[in-house]
Amino acid sequence: MIKIDGLTKIYNNNTKKAVTAVDNLNLEIKDGSIVGLLGPNGAGKSTLIKMILGVMYPTKGFVTIDGKNTFNHRKQLMNDIGIVFGQRSQMWWDLPAMDTFSLLRRVYRVDKDEFDMWLDEIINEMDAREIVNKPVRLLSLGQRMRCEIIAALCFKPRIIVLDEPTIGLDISVKEKIRNFLVYLNRKKNVTILLTTHDLTDVDAICDRVIVLNHGKVLYDDTSSEINEKNSGKNCEIVYAPHGREKGDFPFEAETVDISSKKIITFKGDTSDVMKAIIWCSQHGDIEDVNITKPKIEDIVKNFY
Template identity: 40%
Template sequence: MLSIKAESLTKEFKVFQSRPGLKGAFRDLFNRQYRVIRAVDAIDLSVNQGEMVGYIGENGAGKSTTIKMLTGILQPTSGQLLVNGYDPHGQREQFVRTIGVVFGQRSQLWWDIAVQESFRLLQKVYRIPEQDFKPYLDRMIEVLNISPLLDQPVRKLSLGQRMRCELAAALIHQPALLFLDEPTIGLDVLVKENIRQFLKEINKEFGTTILLTTHDLADIEALCSRVVMLDKGKIIYDGGLQRLRNEWGDGKKIHIETVDTYTLSQLQAQTEGMKVHWIEEGPMRFTAILENGNAKVPEVISRIVEHVAVQEIQIEEASTEEIVRKIYQEGLVHA
């Protein structure tokens, strides 16, 4: 079953275009000119129930506009869209009961009242029966470790404490789909790790579908096996993280420190016939750069250790952040 099904999803905005100078400003009073900006350009997106998908892109790529359409805040200009079987904008009242939303910069908790009172208000909003509400909330409180925070007003919580409470609030009605927009922004390393672990648990335990937008690609690497990359309103990549590394990474690097002194040509001779580029980093220190899809790390290491006295070996792989930055800078992927 699909949680999200979008076909040719498009959103256009009409933007006022001012003319230069005093004369132009005067003319604008009576005859305004507009131009159309296509923020999301005929994208196709399918997300299966229970998937955890990373949705990434540079500022202005169209991520936020897409999320606003998927959550029913904006109505698409054209295209077909179903989320949890509903038209998000046309069937808004029924639809919102099936989703949870956490925006890193916005709060759904009431600022001046205790956290547990916010939870009670949300229970009323979603009309959750007490017999369903209490056991599930108790589970959220336990997993997120927010019991000491329940009597405190939201304004007195730290950012990390508030984000844990925001997650509980977003999941209080057991939504089938959770939208996360920068959920770990500004948080310290330990809080980030706790939130990531919690998201893994609710995905595994309740089958909650998660769509995650973030600039912190460590979140994507920790949580998502699939990534959708957006650029100028178009999807330019939709697939696994490993395929992204294999196809657009610079290849793995093997850093070697030798026991004895060797020349660069001696190292090169050991991998003759393999697509490996060698660099001399210093006395008894060398780096082998492997081309993607060609030379394999175990084969290269096997050849080297057979004839070279090696003291230390380190294998380095390009990070997802480096690969994504390279894709945007050099335009390596095309729709």
């Protein structure tokens, strides 16, 4: 278990006033969970990650993994945590990815037979067999990111931290990485901490969402709870040309005129939507109706 107790980080600068990047956080992350860590730039996500990894000393409070302080016991815990930075590489640029994997096996002192079996499994699951023997400089961004994740897992860590792993990737590669992370969590019980601005990742794989802003927790609950609490629908009704409504709306809505058409948009639950559609059909000729759920992006923006 990762336990964060009263964690605070204040940056002091002689030319500027002190900046509180992380402000008295108290969190627990259970083993085997997938947690999405969200927040705008400057929310404190990267600072929090660095303190969880033990590479930054907090101003106050502490982070422990299974009771061990991550800063004081960083060397003891290094075999337990894998890390992937979407913007930084741990691969040797001119060498095949397999050479980096072999080097990491020696660095982390993993038994060769155990390593070979584990590496073969995750290469297959990541569908990376055809790319791991190519020089890293010849790989596409998506191919390199798949190899970066494999490299972070070479020593079979219990926890993996991914900092925007799908940034800039196409849809098919994102889907492949998401499926692999779900496999890793469900089959191998690996705890995953994911920071991202792509909220589709969160909606697809995370069982818990933590939203940060200005170093504080704005929201901490399950991803399904986010959708349940925001179960309203967006409805757009388009009147046919010359089929405009007669009378004032008995509901709150926004309207816009485009050519000879009028488009009405409003929000509400299923019952509200049906009542509005019935009213509009009785007061004009409807050409089209479009009903959608709010995007998770819009829901999270409201927390900010």
